[in-house]
Amino acid sequence: MNRDEIFSGLVLELRRGSIVLAVLSRLRQPKYGYALVNELMGSGVPVEVNTLYPLLRRLEGQGVLTSEWETGGAKPRKYYVMTQMGNELYLLLKKQWDETVKSMNKLTEENDDAV
Amino acid sequence: MQFELIDRYVYAVVKRLPQKQRADMEKELRTLIADMLEQRCGDVPPAEHDVRVVLTELGTPAELAGKYDTDAHSALIGPPYYAKYKMVMKIVLTAVAGGMLIAGLIGLLTGDTANPFVSVLGWIGSVFAAEVYAFAFVTALFAFFERKGVKLDADESFNDLPPVPVKQETFKRHDPILGIVFSVLFLAVFLLAGPKFIGWYGEGGFVPMLSASVVKSLWPALAGACALGIVKDSFRLIEGRYTWKLAWVTLGTGVLSAALTAPFLFAQGLVTPGFLAAVTAMAGGGSAVVRDVLANFPRIFFLILCFAFALDIATAFAKAAKARKE
Numbered sequence: 001m002n003r004d005e006i007f008s009g010l011v012l013e014l015r016r017g018s019i020v021l022a023v024l025s026r027l028r029q030p031k032y033g034y035a036l037v038n039e040l041m042g043s044g045v046p047v048e049v050n051t052l053y054p055l056l057r058r059l060e061g062q063g064v065l066t067s068e069w070e071t072g073g074a075k076p077r078k079y080y081v082m083t084q085m086g087n088e089l090y091l092l093l094k095k096q097w098d099e100t101v102k103s104m105n106k107l108t109e110e111n112d113d114a115v
Numbered sequence: 116m117q118f119e120l121i122d123r124y125v126y127a128v129v130k131r132l133p134q135k136q137r138a139d140m141e142k143e144l145r146t147l148i149a150d151m152l153e154q155r156c157g158d159v160p161p162a163e164h165d166v167r168v169v170l171t172e173l174g175t176p177a178e179l180a181g182k183y184d185t186d187a188h189s190a191l192i193g194p195p196y197y198a199k200y201k202m203v204m205k206i207v208l209t210a211v212a213g214g215m216l217i218a219g220l221i222g223l224l225t226g227d228t229a230n231p232f233v234s235v236l237g238w239i240g241s242v243f244a245a246e247v248y249a250f251a252f253v254t255a256l257f258a259f260f261e262r263k264g265v266k267l268d269a270d271e272s273f274n275d276l277p278p279v280p281v282k283q284e285t286f287k288r289h290d291p292i293l294g295i296v297f298s299v300l301f302l303a304v305f306l307l308a309g310p311k312f313i314g315w316y317g318e319g320g321f322v323p324m325l326s327a328s329v330v331k332s333l334w335p336a337l338a339g340a341c342a343l344g345i346v347k348d349s350f351r352l353i354e355g356r357y358t359w360k361l362a363w364v365t366l367g368t369g370v371l372s373a374a375l376t377a378p379f380l381f382a383q384g385l386v387t388p389g390f391l392a393a394v395t396a397m398a399g400g401g402s403a404v405v406r407d408v409l410a411n412f413p414r415i416f417f418l419i420l421c422f423a424f425a426l427d428i429a430t431a432f433a434k435a436a437k438a439r440k441e
Contacts, residue, residue, distance in 0.1 A: 032146075033143070033147060034146075034147055034150040034151070034154075038154075048172075049147065049151070049172065049173060050172075050173050050174050050178070050179050050182055051182070053143070053147065053183075054182040054183045057183060069142075075145075075146045075149055075150075076142050076146060077146055078139075078142070078143050078146075
């Protein structure tokens, strides 16, 4: 395995845990899956379709999200939105994220001085 | 925008999902594919090639369905059990083969077949059958553990960590292995050779001790008792030391084995009258005590067996208690 392969593996691992936070941040308003994919992509957080859709289902199963079919348009669409519990989880998760970022920055910046 | 490929793809995905999700998933997946095609082609009507690109991005049906699958028991025997499964399987298969090998040799040496070649062929067949049974048996046992989440190691919390065993609380691995070999051997020799070769070889020729018809009618109970013995020994291999769980398994299998053996040993006419007569005659004929002992031999044997089971159970509990205390 060369350096680039190892690197992309590490990036993938780094992103994996943060996807949920990114998804939840966009679901205060109801959205359907593909719109969410595009929105996240536009914000610099690319998520693969075949990762996001199963994730939405899982979160719905856990009661973090709830969904509703919108059949008025040309195609039937399933809209997902955070539940009350989902919103609470989102706030907790965000706080955790902020702390992690702060700590990580501190760790890596210490190194920057040394380099 | 109708592509048969999409129909096939969607069908291949949803058929792998639980029944109650399928209709919902199908709708969502179709809209998603349509959205992706639209984004890719804009106002231009998509071609078959575009469909292929989009579906490739989604992954093969099995991959995509796999990502929706959150069933923890997707493997028959998963990681925490697999190592032990392999270990036990190896030993059980070897032990069964060993037992059958010895049984086969005995059968061959005492065989009355004119053609030993036929006996060898038959023996290879029985070894194969025995191995298949053993394999299925061990697999079913571990599949059960996996489904029920049975804990095989007693290392749940720090407080429950078992002490480093001193020599007397563990048993050598050959102990349960010998047990399995013996169970197989006993059953094979007893069923194959019992009525034919165990008996009285007097001047009047061979008088079998056991009635072939009784053995024939009751052998499944005996086979069950031996299978229980193998269960116990397999469990000993898994545990590797004396534990409460092992003690309870010993108790359960022991009691069941005794219950299974009882109808066999208490069966009317198990010991043939001819054998009784021959031995009584040899032992001086007149003595009523000798006759009684001989006539009741299966019952006495049963008591000895029960005593052996009780000893085994008592040892298991005593050693488990001792191991806990230290």
